[in-house]
Amino acid sequence: MKSVFLFASVALCALSAPALAQDANPQPAADDAAADPLGMNEIVVTAQPRAVNKLDSSVSVSSLGAAAIAEAAPRTTAEIFRSIPGIRSESTGGDGNANIAVRGLPVASGGAKFLQLQEDGMPVMQFGDIAFGNADIFLRADQTIASIQAVRGGSASTLASNAPGGVINFISNTGEKDGGVVMATAGVDYEDYRVDFDYGGHIDDKTTFNVGGFWRSGEGPRDAGYTANRGYQIKANLTRKFDAGYVRVYFKHLDDHAISYLPMPTRVTGTNANPTFGSIDGFDIKSDTIQSAYFTSATGLDGQNNRRTTNLKDGMRPLVNAVGLEAVFDVADGLKLEERFRYQSVKGRFVSPFPAEIGGAQGIADSTGNYLANGSFSGGAAGAYSLQYATGPNAGKAFTGGANGLAMRTHLFNVDINDFGGFTNDLKLTKTFGDYSLTAGLYNARQTIDMDWVWDSFLMEVNGHNAALLNVMDNASGKVLSQNGLYAYGVPFWGNCCTRSYNVDYDIIAPYAAFNAQVGPVNFDASIRYDSVKARGDYAGATQAVLDVNQNGTIDPTETSVSVMNNGAASPVNYNVHYVSWSVGANYRVSNDLAVFARASRGGRANADRLLFGLIQPDGSVRKADAINYVNQYELGVKLRSGPFALFLTGFHAKTQEQNFEATSQRFFSRVYKATGLELEAAYRKGIFDLRAGATYTHATIAKDAITPANEGNRPRRQAELLYSFTPALDFGAARVGFNVIGTTKAFAQDNNQLVFPAYAQVNAFVNVHPVDNVEVSLNANNLFNATGITEAEEGAIVDNATNFVRARSINGRTISASVKYTF
Numbered sequence: 001m002k003s004v005f006l007f008a009s010v011a012l013c014a015l016s017a018p019a020l021a022q023d024a025n026p027q028p029a030a031d032d033a034a035a036d037p038l039g040m041n042e043i044v045v046t047a048q049p050r051a052v053n054k055l056d057s058s059v060s061v062s063s064l065g066a067a068a069i070a071e072a073a074p075r076t077t078a079e080i081f082r083s084i085p086g087i088r089s090e091s092t093g094g095d096g097n098a099n100i101a102v103r104g105l106p107v108a109s110g111g112a113k114f115l116q117l118q119e120d121g122m123p124v125m126q127f128g129d130i131a132f133g134n135a136d137i138f139l140r141a142d143q144t145i146a147s148i149q150a151v152r153g154g155s156a157s158t159l160a161s162n163a164p165g166g167v168i169n170f171i172s173n174t175g176e177k178d179g180g181v182v183m184a185t186a187g188v189d190y191e192d193y194r195v196d197f198d199y200g201g202h203i204d205d206k207t208t209f210n211v212g213g214f215w216r217s218g219e220g221p222r223d224a225g226y227t228a229n230r231g232y233q234i235k236a237n238l239t240r241k242f243d244a245g246y247v248r249v250y251f252k253h254l255d256d257h258a259i260s261y262l263p264m265p266t267r268v269t270g271t272n273a274n275p276t277f278g279s280i281d282g283f284d285i286k287s288d289t290i291q292s293a294y295f296t297s298a299t300g301l302d303g304q305n306n307r308r309t310t311n312l313k314d315g316m317r318p319l320v321n322a323v324g325l326e327a328v329f330d331v332a333d334g335l336k337l338e339e340r341f342r343y344q345s346v347k348g349r350f351v352s353p354f355p356a357e358i359g360g361a362q363g364i365a366d367s368t369g370n371y372l373a374n375g376s377f378s379g380g381a382a383g384a385y386s387l388q389y390a391t392g393p394n395a396g397k398a399f400t401g402g403a404n405g406l407a408m409r410t411h412l413f414n415v416d417i418n419d420f421g422g423f424t425n426d427l428k429l430t431k432t433f434g435d436y437s438l439t440a441g442l443y444n445a446r447q448t449i450d451m452d453w454v455w456d457s458f459l460m461e462v463n464g465h466n467a468a469l470l471n472v473m474d475n476a477s478g479k480v481l482s483q484n485g486l487y488a489y490g491v492p493f494w495g496n497c498c499t500r501s502y503n504v505d506y507d508i509i510a511p512y513a514a515f516n517a518q519v520g521p522v523n524f525d526a527s528i529r530y531d532s533v534k535a536r537g538d539y540a541g542a543t544q545a546v547l548d549v550n551q552n553g554t555i556d557p558t559e560t561s562v563s564v565m566n567n568g569a570a571s572p573v574n575y576n577v578h579y580v581s582w583s584v585g586a587n588y589r590v591s592n593d594l595a596v597f598a599r600a601s602r603g604g605r606a607n608a609d610r611l612l613f614g615l616i617q618p619d620g621s622v623r624k625a626d627a628i629n630y631v632n633q634y635e636l637g638v639k640l641r642s643g644p645f646a647l648f649l650t651g652f653h654a655k656t657q658e659q660n661f662e663a664t665s666q667r668f669f670s671r672v673y674k675a676t677g678l679e680l681e682a683a684y685r686k687g688i689f690d691l692r693a694g695a696t697y698t699h700a701t702i703a704k705d706a707i708t709p710a711n712e713g714n715r716p717r718r719q720a721e722l723l724y725s726f727t728p729a730l731d732f733g734a735a736r737v738g739f740n741v742i743g744t745t746k747a748f749a750q751d752n753n754q755l756v757f758p759a760y761a762q763v764n765a766f767v768n769v770h771p772v773d774n775v776e777v778s779l780n781a782n783n784l785f786n787a788t789g790i791t792e793a794e795e796g797a798i799v800d801n802a803t804n805f806v807r808a809r810s811i812n813g814r815t816i817s818a819s820v821k822y823t824f
Helices: 002-013 066-071 077-083 361-374
Strands: 060-065 087-090 099-102 115-119 145-152 166-172 179-187 192-204 207-218 229-242 245-257 264-270 275-278 297-301 307-311 316-332 335-360 385-389 406-419 422-433 436-453 456-461 470-474 486-488 500-519 522-540 542-545 562-565 571-591 594-606 628-642 645-662 667-686 689-705 722-731 735-744 760-769 775-782 790-793 804-810 815-823
Touching: 060 066, 060 645, 066 077, 066 145, 066 722, 066 775, 077 087, 077 722, 077 735, 099 115, 264 335, 297 406, 297 456, 297 562, 335 361, 335 456, 335 804, 361 385, 361 406, 361 470, 361 486, 456 470, 522 594, 571 628
Parallel strands: 115 166
Antiparallel strands: 060 145, 087 099, 145 166, 179 192, 179 815, 192 207, 207 229, 229 245, 245 316, 264 275, 264 804, 297 307, 316 335, 335 406, 335 422, 385 470, 406 436, 406 456, 422 436, 436 500, 456 486, 500 522, 522 571, 542 562, 571 594, 594 628, 628 645, 645 667, 667 689, 689 722, 722 735, 735 760, 760 775, 775 815, 790 804
């Protein structure tokens, strides 16, 4: 009832209806414009058919400039998104693999299914939730970014493919302003070193350039025991202006290694309704990780069943080379032609240990020993097996439980990204007739998804400071059954589910059209898009075999049942699907400083690789109901600026279909979600004081669950009713100080709505000082008060009033960094 009241309140303010790709020279976010604290005059270039300022647009859009980004004290790209109203970013995975959603839409498995991440108007990936290849893995924020624009809902349905929830667009500097910046950053209480640079300007009066990037090296915010984050990025662009338009070419090279934080061993006491999440003795959930200096390599098989050794230090390993072209010309009176093209080569790896089970050391020893001896994790005599250290300074000695008496069954997620390359081409023609315009466009793209999953099983101690691998010993014979901590080539604890290989090309052709009219104070727009998706390729699963993997001439207990890729029995992928998306909206300019808008949209999203987990038919076809998910959205909003104050308020209602597959739980989803809520963005700037604030209230339910009907009526997992952020600051000219608060009310760990994630608020703080002209010295703290905030858990329930050990992800603990920036 509360959500209905809030939605109706907005409806009283908005009696009209919404609108809107990438323009030549977007204005930067107006961080310093005292008269326009929310940048209402800023031109919206994201998911729009024609340039229009925020006050005249009928979409919910936010901008972050360089200063606002820095003041959020982000340690990763995904942490930037937490400051954008309407965006839910579960950014606890490191520099990638974040779960990102738009208000009202679910994150049933992972990634950013209904949201598209873009660089200069072109998608980073055509699908935002590729398993172990989420789009944010291949995206890095640095000093080359002029601003970030985020469109929620609205015309994102029709102005981008596979993005009915919205678009977040990273807009680069293009050298319009001569000069540059060099910035050095170091962790104060953690190991991290980084250098950023950006330089651009005019070659002549019609030619500009910009070049920049970063280099970094360090352990990261958690105790990995080795240099876990290392790499660099270089971006460059060159723009030539002509009398009738411009041509821009650009280049990006990203070569990075970033540690991936998967769920951590976590202690939970209390009850499901009122739990206390905390650390296990010897393992701090806010500063430790299961990565270890004693577990940095693993020998097994690759996707062709050849022996290979994996370097676990690779973590998330994006290797990206991208080139692009952007050309915009007035080809005749009132006729504009726009062409944008991007080609990229993408390869890499995703490797990280995942805790499949946490339990008493003896129980883990017995179940694993029985599996190695008898092929089953159950049965056998208690105490028949024991553990000993396999790596580290105690290698060969008996393991008696360490600091907590626990051991951990660990599955090594080991994924080769052979090819995620492809191209995107967006060609459109806009004809303007006075106050009316008509746009016709053709979008054409290819996304290759070629990857191999080869996962193995290990035992580890539960220790946050360089955990050792553990071997299993048969007490009767004194024989060690496992090898250097490895007890299986595959993941038998999960039924050897996850060895697989696939190579599929997804071709997208999408003609679209948009109409815009300015009739007095009313801006009306309507758009439609027809997406055709062609999928061609094949995929293979695993078969079990007896194989001498370590090539020592004998079959060891770990080699009696090896998961090998069954490439000789690959299955085809051969289908075509089509769907229509539409959006219509209007904005009414009540006065120079007040506008109201409304919008209705229906957008589609083609599922990609996640269909390969059981939904592709033997002949390669797929049901359209499984291949396409639709999102219906309705929005009402009001935009206001009054002196130093500005407000952007949007009421929304969304209905979402979703079919999905989650690798870590081996579960399928087939659901309908409904959500109603209110999104707020506000700013105040007067004198030395300024404040930015955002909040999203969402009342969401699982309206239908075809696989687990008992979930119907429950709140979707990890969906809090209220997300909020605010950043107050004082600017004295020579110094600027402030803090940033990001908070959430309670949420449920899983869709059964039993185990609760408690509410939490994270405080980040910053101090920027200008000791001399062109020099800025900054100190910022992320999670200043070292709060605990749980964003994800594998378990959906605990035993009340007992000590439970679950697998969960917490926000990082307090980290402090210092930087020196020189502007020239």
